[in-house]
Amino acid sequence: xxxxxxxxxxxxxxxxxxxxxxxxxxxxxxxxxxxxxxxxxxxxxxxxxxxxxxxxxxxxxxxxxxxxxxxxxxxxxxxxxxxxxxxxxxxxxxxxxxxxxxxxxxxxxxxxxxxxxxxxxxxxxxxxxxxxxxxxxxxxxxxxxxxxxxxxxxxxxxxxxxxxxxxxxxxxxxxxxxxxxxxxxxxxxxxxxxxxxxxxxxxxxxxxxxxxxxxxxxxxxxxxxxxxxxxxxxxxxxxxxxxxxxxx
Amino acid sequence: xxxxxxxxxxxxxxxxxxxxxxxxxxxxxxxxxxxxxxxxxxxxxxxxxxxxxxxxxxxxxxxxxxxxxxxxxxxxxxxxxxxxxxxxxxxxxxxxxxxxxxxxxxxxxxxxxxxxxxxxxxxxxxxxxxxxxxxxxxxxxxxxxxxxxxxxxxxxxxxxxxxxxxxxxxxxxxxxxxxxxxxxxxxxxxxxxxxxxxxxxxxxxxxxxx
Numbered sequence: 001x002x003x004x005x006x007x008x009x010x011x012x013x014x015x016x017x018x019x020x021x022x023x024x025x026x027x028x029x030x031x032x033x034x035x036x037x038x039x040x041x042x043x044x045x046x047x048x049x050x051x052x053x054x055x056x057x058x059x060x061x062x063x064x065x066x067x068x069x070x071x072x073x074x075x076x077x078x079x080x081x082x083x084x085x086x087x088x089x090x091x092x093x094x095x096x097x098x099x100x101x102x103x104x105x106x107x108x109x110x111x112x113x114x115x116x117x118x119x120x121x122x123x124x125x126x127x128x129x130x131x132x133x134x135x136x137x138x139x140x141x142x143x144x145x146x147x148x149x150x151x152x153x154x155x156x157x158x159x160x161x162x163x164x165x166x167x168x169x170x171x172x173x174x175x176x177x178x179x180x181x182x183x184x185x186x187x188x189x190x191x192x193x194x195x196x197x198x199x200x201x202x203x204x205x206x207x208x209x210x211x212x213x214x215x216x217x218x219x220x221x222x223x224x225x226x227x228x229x230x231x232x233x234x235x236x237x238x239x240x241x242x243x244x245x246x247x248x
Numbered sequence: 249x250x251x252x253x254x255x256x257x258x259x260x261x262x263x264x265x266x267x268x269x270x271x272x273x274x275x276x277x278x279x280x281x282x283x284x285x286x287x288x289x290x291x292x293x294x295x296x297x298x299x300x301x302x303x304x305x306x307x308x309x310x311x312x313x314x315x316x317x318x319x320x321x322x323x324x325x326x327x328x329x330x331x332x333x334x335x336x337x338x339x340x341x342x343x344x345x346x347x348x349x350x351x352x353x354x355x356x357x358x359x360x361x362x363x364x365x366x367x368x369x370x371x372x373x374x375x376x377x378x379x380x381x382x383x384x385x386x387x388x389x390x391x392x393x394x395x396x397x398x399x400x401x402x403x404x405x406x407x408x409x410x411x412x413x414x415x416x417x418x419x420x421x422x423x424x425x426x427x428x429x430x431x432x433x434x435x436x437x438x439x440x441x442x443x444x445x446x447x448x449x450x451x452x453x454x455x456x457x458x
Contacts, residue, residue, distance in 0.1 A: 010441025011434070016412035016419050038445075045444045047339070049413050050346035051391040052398065053308035055300035058317050063295065066321050070288060070328060128329060 003028070006035055013042040068142070068153075127206035131155055131164040147240045154242060156209075158216025163193070163209040165221075170198045170205065170239070178228040179239070183211050184219040193221060195230045220244050276341035283331040295324055298342055302349050309353040309414050319356070323349040354416035390448075397447035405440030408433050 005028040011017050012025055029035055134140045134155050143154040152167030165181060173179070181193040193209040211218055222241030224234045274282075274290070276297075282290035302323050306316035326348050334344055398406060411417045411425065419437060423430040 007434075007438050010445070011412065011419055011437050014409070014412040014437075014441075015416065016422070016437065018418060018420055041445050041449055042441065045394070045441065045448050046413065047343050047347075048391055048394040048444075048448060049398075050305060050343060050350060051301075052395045053301075053304040055304040056307050056316075057300045058303040058320050062299070062317050062321060063292070066295065066324055067288070067292070069321070069325060070291070 003032065003035060005029075005032070006038055009035065009038055009042045010045075013039070013046045127164050127166075127208040130162055130208055131166070131206065134160070134162075134164065141244075141246075143242045143244060145240050145242045150240050152240065154209075154221060156215040156244075158246060159214050161211040161214055163211065163215050165194070165207045165209055166204065167207070167223075167240070168204050172198050173225065176228050177225055178230065179223050180226040180230055180234070180236075181207065181209060181221055181223050182234055182241075183209075183221050184243075185213070186217060186219060190222075190234060192230060195226075195228075197228070215244075216246055218244060277336040280331050280334045280336070280341055283328065284334075291324075291328055294327065294341065294345075298345055299324070301342060302345060305346055305349050306353065309350070310356070315356075319349060319353055322352050326352070350414075357416055394444065394448060397444050400447075401440050401443060405436045405443070408437050409440045409444075412437065 005025050008017060008021060008025050012022065017025065029039060134157050139159075140155060140157045143156075145152050145154065150167065150169040152165060154163060154165050156163035170179065178195050178197050180195050182190040183193045185191060191212050193211060194207045196205065196207045198205050209221075220241060220243035222234070223239045225236035225239065226234070274293070276294065279290040279294050283294065299320060303316055303320040306319040306323070307313065310316050310319060323345060327345055330348075334341065338344075398409075401409070408419070408422045408426070411422045412419070417425065419433045420430055422437075423433045426433070
């Protein structure tokens with residue numbers, strides 16, 4: 001081998017180098033075409049190592065379980081919609097100035113709308129990641145709920161104070177209202193798990209639920225319609241909810 | 249509380265039904281595009297095609313059937329949520345999915361403070377019937393050649409490679425685990441990986457593609 005760095009490539013592709021060696025090698029790779037070519041071959045070896053395990057069919061229940069869990073994951077997000085190109089009309093200066101003012105106003109509104117949408121997507125992503133983390137625990141539980149055209153799942157693990165509520169078909173509320181999710185405490189009180197709104201562009205919404213105590217101590221949950229700033233206790237009608245079954 | 253709606257299990261997209269002609273199986277890249285659009289049938293087609301491969305790798309790494317199925321589930325959930333990031337120019341769906349599975353398994357080892365890995369190598373020469381026949385010209389026959397090459401390595405070279413690749417140990421950690429000098433581990437990894445690389449590069453099918 002021509003370079004001492006080449007001797008590190010096998011360990012590098014497996015991620016087995018210490019950080020100092022890795023940094024040194026990566027700096028060398030940036031300038032050495034011979035090592036870059038060797039690296040490709042080592043990467044093909046590690047790609048091959050992934051394929052060596054003997055196939056083992058999982059149990060039939062896994063397919064059904066996975067299908068049910070898909071319901072809690074919205075899937076890949078579509079590409080963000082790009083604002084269209086707006087052409088300035090061939091009019092006089094005053095009219096153009098007015099048009100620009102209107103355009104600026106429109107852009108500000110569009111920017112605000114996109115920022116709000118970004119916040120929604122971030123919240124959705126946070127909920128999805130939490131759901132994914134919860135799904136990795138064999139002791140996680142899912143409560144299925146349905147009320148007429150509204151249905152959903154409440155995914156939780158008894159030892160954690162975080163859960164995810166996935167719900168379909170909640171009607172879009174007026175600006176001054178929001179949905180409030182209440183957790184039922186053993187002493188009969190209610191705690192707020194989340195305050196959220198739905199958007200006309202979404203049939204499914206995933207909501208991250210924060211509980212003051214581990215979910216194993218919570219008896220159930222309910223969703224009501226409240227003012228958009230939230231209420232200290234439920235005041236509106238219960239839209240959907242469930243009692244938890246904590247038996248193993 | 250009422251039970252949730254039943255999920256309709258439909259036939260995966262593109263399955264060729266007995267006696268029905270003209271139904272073709274979409275390729276994986278097409279299925280991934282459909283999954284990225286939220287197509288569950290396409291997702292289940294990929295699941296039916298690759299679940300055993302993913303579960304096999306999960307079992308190989310975690311060595312526990314229940315944990316392996318959890319990992320398999322996580323990997324396919326990741327496929328569902330990340331399908332849009334798949335780039336067919338950079339490799340096959342199965343390789344992408346297996347790489348995800350490996351990363352998730354290594355994450356688990358780290359989160360669980362890493363379960364003690366074995367101090368003896370598996371015998372990769374055992375149980376070859378699950379792999380394509382060596383004489384077959386399919387692309388997957390290459391994996392069989394590599395498996396034989398791995399089986400041919402001296403155990404003292406094979407073990408550190410398995411500890412690094414399937415358990416995510418660094419060379420330093422391998423030296424500590426096996427209680428041998430770090431320099432010895434480096435030499436064995438280098439010699440073993442070099443033999444695998446040469447075996448791969450001289451594979452007739454692989455060479456024909458270069």
